[in-house]
Amino acid sequence: MYKVFLSLLKRDLRLAFRHKSEILNPLFFFVIVVTLFPLGISPDKQILAEIGPGIIWVAALLASMLSLESLFRSDFDDGTLELMLLSEYPLSIMVLAKIVVHWLITGFPIIIFSPLLGTVMFLNDDAIITLMITLLLGTPILSLIGAIGMALVVALKRGGMLLSLLVLPLYIPVLIFSSNAVGSSMAGLSISGQLYFLAAFMVFCLTLAPIATSAALRISLE
Amino acid sequence: MKAIMKWIYHLASPKHFYRIAGKLIPWFGWIAAILLIAGSIDGLFIAPVDYQQGDSYRIIFIHVPAAWMSMFIYMVMATSGAIALIWKIKLADVIASSSAPIGAAFTFLALVTGSIWGKPMWGAWWVWDARLTSELILLFLYLGYMALESAIEDPRSAARACAILAIVGVVNIPIIHYSVEWWNTLHQGATVTKLDKPSIHISMLIPLMLMAFGFKLYYVAAVLSRARNKVLITEQNSSWVKEVVALESGAKNV
Numbered sequence: 001m002y003k004v005f006l007s008l009l010k011r012d013l014r015l016a017f018r019h020k021s022e023i024l025n026p027l028f029f030f031v032i033v034v035t036l037f038p039l040g041i042s043p044d045k046q047i048l049a050e051i052g053p054g055i056i057w058v059a060a061l062l063a064s065m066l067s068l069e070s071l072f073r074s075d076f077d078d079g080t081l082e083l084m085l086l087s088e089y090p091l092s093i094m095v096l097a098k099i100v101v102h103w104l105i106t107g108f109p110i111i112i113f114s115p116l117l118g119t120v121m122f123l124n125d126d127a128i129i130t131l132m133i134t135l136l137l138g139t140p141i142l143s144l145i146g147a148i149g150m151a152l153v154v155a156l157k158r159g160g161m162l163l164s165l166l167v168l169p170l171y172i173p174v175l176i177f178s179s180n181a182v183g184s185s186m187a188g189l190s191i192s193g194q195l196y197f198l199a200a201f202m203v204f205c206l207t208l209a210p211i212a213t214s215a216a217l218r219i220s221l222e
Numbered sequence: 223m224k225a226i227m228k229w230i231y232h233l234a235s236p237k238h239f240y241r242i243a244g245k246l247i248p249w250f251g252w253i254a255a256i257l258l259i260a261g262s263i264d265g266l267f268i269a270p271v272d273y274q275q276g277d278s279y280r281i282i283f284i285h286v287p288a289a290w291m292s293m294f295i296y297m298v299m300a301t302s303g304a305i306a307l308i309w310k311i312k313l314a315d316v317i318a319s320s321s322a323p324i325g326a327a328f329t330f331l332a333l334v335t336g337s338i339w340g341k342p343m344w345g346a347w348w349v350w351d352a353r354l355t356s357e358l359i360l361l362f363l364y365l366g367y368m369a370l371e372s373a374i375e376d377p378r379s380a381a382r383a384c385a386i387l388a389i390v391g392v393v394n395i396p397i398i399h400y401s402v403e404w405w406n407t408l409h410q411g412a413t414v415t416k417l418d419k420p421s422i423h424i425s426m427l428i429p430l431m432l433m434a435f436g437f438k439l440y441y442v443a444a445v446l447s448r449a450r451n452k453v454l455i456t457e458q459n460s461s462w463v464k465e466v467v468a469l470e471s472g473a474k475n476v
Binding site: 148152153155156159162165166168169170172173176177180197201208212215216219220222 | 359362363365366369370373374379382383386387389390391393394397398401402404405
């Protein structure tokens with residue numbers, strides 16, 4: 001079982017590195033969206049520091065959601081997904097491997113780039129570290145919940161808009177706790193409560209989301 | 223146990239459902255109408271004026287039951303979705319998908335009345351307070367459910383995909399609710415759900431309860447008649463539907 005997980009992980013990572021745009025596009029999207037806000041609102045240091053945490057998190061949320069297509073789309077189109085359903089190994093393990101890859105190619109680069117954007121939005125050092133921690137805990141949740149939504153719409157021709165309708169309401173708790181944690185650490189307040197919540201929610205999703213995703217895949221492909 | 227399951231399957235067969243629901247709808251509908259009229263008269267004219275909010279508080283007699291219904295109906299959708307997935311009872315799918323527009327309508331009603339109530343209370347049409355925001359997110363969940371249902375062409379797999387979505391939603395609703403609550407605690411505290419001693423006076427509680435039960439029975443009547451139509455559409459090729467249609471169109475021609 002572990003072997004299946006690893007070999008699928010390797011295969012999907014290799015595929016992702018052969019299409020570099022799959023890794024770079026969400027990242028560029030993330031950076032561009034954040035850049036739009038100072039242009040649209042004001043370059044004022046105080047305003048940006050106040051709205052920065054929320055904006056960076058909303059941008060991360062959208063970047064992760066828009067890249068969900070890469071999770072199942074190509075495997076669905078060439079029939080690989082159908083073979084995975086037929087295989088003797090548990091589908092949820094294979095789904096988990098795909099979700100991990102999705103996080104590695106979208107969530108992880110965002111975490112690496114976030115200090116840069118935090119600096120641009122005039123967050124202080126504490127807040128930038130908190131931003132990275134919340135992204136580390138939060139972006140896996142985005143990939144896990146997003147996988148359920150993607151599995152439901154994978155067989156539809158125009159699933160993109162629908163996917164955002166399904167998934168964005170479920171992302172709200174992550175947004176609330178993460179951006180609040182970053183804001184609080186700007187103000188020098190304690191943030192352990194928010195981080196505990198994010199960690200708990202991540203473990204919760206890690207346990208249940210692969211099962212829900214594989215159930216949804218079975219329905220989409222029947 | 224086996225006999226009970228057999229009886230349930232028998233009752234849940236489309237043909238029997240169509241017949242029994244047809245008989246039940248008028249009962250639920252009329253009792254709902256009576257309760258709603260009584261509750262409105264009691265709430266609008268008889269219940270005493272609130273010493274702080276004046277007459278404008280009277281909108282709670284619609285707002286609060288509608289908000290209750292919005293959550294109740296989502297629970298019904300998730301439960302019947304689970305029943306349909308586990309025991310493969312087709313009728314449960316029909317109930318779930320017929321409930322969605324009614325639930326969305328109640329959620330919308332709760333939002334509109336909440337914002338009308340908010341105007342004299344807070345001086346603004348919209349305030350980002352915890353409960354209104356949760357209700358808005360609930361409306362988004364309903365809209366997503368309906369969008370998914372209409373996007374999948376095959377009704378069978380649409381119903382099953384929607385069942386998964388409803389179950390995922392129902393697991394998330396408490397998490398969303400408490401995170402929104404935590405995010406903002408501006409609204410006045412809960413007044414009815416306190417079990418030990420309700421902080422609402424009995425003269426206001428009676429019309430509220432009348433309206434709540436009226437809404438609930440109205441929902442049953444509405445969902446049964448929607449489900450009846452859906453059953454006719456999905457079973458349109460079976461012989462009993464043709465009989466029903468022949469009978470009813472024959473009655474009209476005479």
